[in-house]
Amino acid sequence: MSGTGSETTGMGAAGATLAPGGRGGAWRERGRLVVMTLGPILGALVLSGLLLLVLGVDPLAYYGYVVERGLLSPYGVQATFTRMGPLLLIAAGLIVAFRAGIWNLGGDGQFLLSAVVVAALAPLLAPLMPVWLVLLAALLVGALVGAAWSLLPALLKAYQGVNEIITTLMMTFLGVSFANVLVKLFFRDPTTTVPQTRTLPVADRLPRLFDTTVSSGVLIGLVAIIAVHVVMTRTAFGLKLRIVGANPRAAVHAGLNVPLLTVLTFALSAGLAGLAGAVEILGVQGNVRADWNPAYSLTVIPLVFLARFNGFASIAFVFLFSVLSIGGESAARRTGVPNFFTLVVVAILLVMLGVTEYLDQRRRAAGR
Amino acid sequence: MTEPAPSPEAASGPPPSSGAIVTLDHVTKRFPGVVANDRVAFDLFPGEVHVLLGENGAGKSTLVGMLSGLQTPDEGGILIDGREASISSPARALELGIGTVFQHSMLVPSLSVVDNMALGGSWWSRPDRTGIAARMAAVAADIGVRIDPHARVGTLSLGEQQQVEIVRALMRGSRVLILDEATAMLTPKGAEDLGALMRRLTALGIAVVFITHKLNEALAFGHRITVLRLGRKVGEIAPERLEALGPAAATAEIIRLMFGTGDRKAAAEGGARAVRRRVSAPPLLEIEELAVDDMAVPVSGVTLSVAPGEIVGLAGIDGNGQKQFAEALAGQRRLAAGTIRLGGEAVERLDVGGRRARGLSYVTDDRLGEGTVGSFPVSLNLLLKQVGKDPFWRNGFERPEPIAAHAERLVGAYDVRTPGISTPIGKLSGGNIQKALLARELTGDTRAVIFAKPTYGLDVQNIRATRQRIREAADRGLAVILISTDLEEVLELSDRIAVMSRGHVVGMVDNDDAARARVGELMSGVGA
Amino acid sequence: ADLTSIAILTPEAGTDYGWNQQGIDAAKAAGAAAGVKVVVADNLGYGDVRPTLREMAEDGAGLIIAHASGYNTAAPEIGEEMKVPVAIVDRPDAKKPGAVADYTASGHEGAYLAGRLAAKMSKTGTVGIVVSGEPPSWNAQSSAFAEGAKAEKPGIAVRYAVIGPAAYSDAAGGKRVTEALIAAGADIIFGQGNGSSFGMLQAVETNKSTGGGPVYFIDVIGDKTPIDKGNLLSSVVWNLEPVYAAMIKDVKAGSYGTHNYDINLKDGSVKLLKTKHIPDDVWAQMEALKADVISGKIKVEAHFDADSVHKLVTALPTAQ
């Protein structure tokens, strides 16, 4: 995995499906995509259902509860939407990076540090300025902190060719510890014995949508991921990043400044992860406690692959995942299955996807 | 090796009284876009050096790939000792006693020379490093090379690496030895020693497949010669006939087979200009003392000027610095020294985009590797070097209509056969990808173009079309540098011909009647 | 008001013989006694519990017990939003009539007694405290334990170590740190942790003290007697049932949120577990001390911050 090689990580399959098919085969292509996407989901549901049967639980009841809580009940679906906000932002960041051939696995560190800084800053700013300005400033700072936390891996990658998988993983380990140090030693709320930052009052958080409990973070997330999708697929800048990602040598041949684009990719990707941290704090949590680390990025990575780096498909998968995590918790409680079961479902889903994709490749190879 | 005289041994090679060790029974191998081997029949007899000749992309290495287990034929069969066999893997090939020196290094750079030689033993055994080193020294002495057995391969030059591979193949004691351009990096003396060794091996009944671009070597070492052209076998010269012909006639015969009946064909098609008009305009592209640092082939002291409407051919065996030179000229590589002026303006400090904006285009020979992004549609590949430019992008946003219109226009004008402009370009055949590249590089305000091996791997029709484009470009007043390993092509198109060897321009020849012989000499290193 | 069901939310499974199990068992008992349905949501982790809080409120819970200090920001917010009274821990200042009450349960009085017991029973003159993190209620118990030990034997050494940040499930870390304390001379370990406390227990079971005798373990919150292998000396057992019962009563009476709740020796909601390893005479002395604490003759203060703990245990080595 030396240099700027991107196909080197073996993402060939994902890359190949990015290009739109010819007009003639568009419908067949679309049908194939639907089968390719729904196939693994159904397969995963069946396999997970078998596991539930082994555990002595009625799979239909379990899935019923998942759907009821995650999708149908008003508060449940609102929770699903709220959960989507930061996940969408992380997904957006990953799409930028992955399409540009950069394997940014440091999203969790970028997310967490941004969250801590935002949680420390926003309550301090709140009494000084109007709410909208506080929110705007905090979002901006969050994005900047996230981006800053990727600077070292970015420079090492762009100018030294150091593999970004190691460096971003390391920065996450460091970031998690560093976030704790910040909370415990520097940003601690002096009015409570609990090691946590000050709390941003509910009234000062991101506005909720209409009369619901849905945080407007989901709007930021949707705007971001659609914007990313549009930028990556419809603009010159996005095309440049994709050229670097798909064939770095072609990028050099076409006269693109590959190191600069690499650094920009990191900044954007990590900035979006940082924005996710800010949105989670400003929209939901209001503060950060020591040792808090939801590790969203690690679970979003496979989702983004599942979506083949497509923004809209990512929205769908993030939605599916949110339904699963909100509804799964409720379903687990009602059916008496431990909550851990959701992890197994996600894993089975990913493996099923991989197998489906392989079969599809073989089918296409045989069809030639 | 100044005299391409067949050696006595070659002349009196053992007759193929025994049957062939290996027979390729009309094998066909296709790659996306090319038929690399088209129903090729090939017999390899013990005690013979069987030379494979053919221009770049003729399918020689593909044939070797099938013999050595790297590729399996799409059609046709392989017979070993007259029995149907399948060479399903390199391990199987080695088992069958087929040892290969591949064209592209098959050494692990991070391992030492002995460790590379040891690769392949049973898992838990210790590599016998001292034993290997000793045997290696003996074999190396045989062919007159010296190799430090404990040097890391990555620290060796490409030439030394090739020596290592030859020694490794010899040490395996194979009954079939395949050398794919094994002499490309050897000194003339080294090559001669290798030839002597081959003679000794064949005397022991070993069969050798020997691939080279140097005809003198082929005649000196070979017993039997097979010529490939565009994936097809176009001729075989059996030992008796080779002997009967003598060197001069054999050379003529081979050249005729390899390149077709160059002049006659070109004349018949009315493509080639009988005499190029002399170009009197002042040079448009001036290159002075250009030098490039490179691990493999450093380039230095290249001085060249091209007038508008002039085609300067750059001939030479592949890998003699042409690539480095072209990339430096286009702005993809840093110059170590020298100046480049385009229409009087110094451009050597500009990047690729800057040079292109001033009218310098580069048609790369590496179509899929760097020329295109295979998974992207044809339409975007046609604009790969203009991303963000008006009118295709406005405020950074893609404008589908102008992009589509531009693509439709070029696809039509250059006759790119594609299902549609949104088809991923990687799915097109080699010739059509090349047409798209030409379309991209020749459109717009181009003033000077570098063509790198523009017809490499193409079929006859595409070659003709491409050459026509190059001529038209010059006729439009563009300054053209034509880099090609195909002598016929250079002779057909160029006004003047420079020959490149080991990173230097070793000669510049006007394209007159004497050019063919002169350039051929320079290229083969005969008259260098 | 009329109260038909309550809900309790815990971060981990209700089978830990500790914090989570105590909360769930107590809520069930209190509910049963008051004829109120109890809904349990366990294993929620430390992430975002707002969706579950809303779901509980929607499902008709008239009181939501948010049984983790990590929930004490979310619960009051959602309580206000959904108009449901909530109970939280570690935020006494958040009390709000009709809405929020705190039950920063600290067994510090019990921990003080445990410290006295440990000092009496220690043969090496050194006792140890192992914690998997430093949440306020553990800090209060750690410092009370140290004070108790010191009060019993001024020259005693109290060793203190945190396994690591967020080391709640780090059983190997629990064992490693406990072994370090045993090697540092401790023959009685006061251990506070979740999954990690089983590692501490295993360390105590498989190591001898520097004096050559057995090492004993003093647990907190729950009663691990069912899984004891002979090293469980005692436990500062909490009983949250009276707390929850009082909450239910207050909600029904409309007085919820006017005061916080507590557990203490006096009403038996905190007690020291008697095991067969405690000699009867020592136990009699403990009973007397307990009476002194209840009567106020001995004053035990709760220090919820980590710094106080550090100061107390730092001050001690120099005393010897």
Added chain:
Amino acid sequence: MGALFTDAFLTSLVLGALTAGLPLLLAGLGEQISEKAGVLNIGIEGMMLMGAYLGFVVAYTTGSVWLGFLGGAVGGMAVALPMVVLCIRLGLNQIVIGIALTLGTEGLTALLHHFQFAQSYPRLPAVPTLPIPGLSELPVIGPALFDRPAIVYLAILAVFVTAYVFRSTQLGLALQAAGDKPAALDAAGVDVVNVRSFAVFTTGALAGVGGAFMAEVGAGIFVPFMTNGAGFIGIVLAMQARGNPFWVLAGALLFGACLSATTALQVAGVSIPTDVIQMLPFAAVLLVLVLFGRRASLPAALGTHYVRGAR
């Protein structure tokens, strides 16, 4: 304060560092073997966790420590199997499958634990030690390093064996070639897929034993999520070690030593947040990368799928 740093206490610190470092060592060693062969094995956390679970279950039900370690190896290899099939044979993305395997194993082992042990929390007795005559009599390091369960010596031995295999066996050459230039290995007649599969299974076995060690020796019990990111630290250790097993050993001991140092400082009454000390090894590794990080440090073909004859 002098009384605190007794031989016994120092011994326990050294021992603690060793015990905490050993699973990291095994994981790092395993990861190094995969990476050497060109496989980026992100599923190693799952392999450790399954090893911890199965190792504990077998040791607990059979009462045999050794069968436990065997169970751990089998557990790790069971998680390696899908990786081999999906990534090495079929060529699926190694990062995605690695994450999926880790998530799945976390969920599965937690579920199994829930149904089997959540009421009883069985604990193992102390693992018997094997004192090395002479050396174990040494003060402090004697009991800490030379009176350990035999598996500890084996793990350290594994470092030497790995180094030996890397340097002096055909297998070592094949692994290196598979990671650096698989085409050359293939051309030399060695099946790249087999070599890589072997590497991943070995990784599974080593990581599994590492997990089993954590459960049997480190904790004496299995609890869900108990590996707590150790596999990811293993990845970092392997990458900073640049193909040399002794650097994995050094790195693992550094991590262990940092943990022991935290404990020592706390017991001595110096209060530094554990977080600060835990940042140190990562910061050190990162510094190394900044100072010496060059392209050459990782196998050229790391993370790529090898297809014969493709170019």
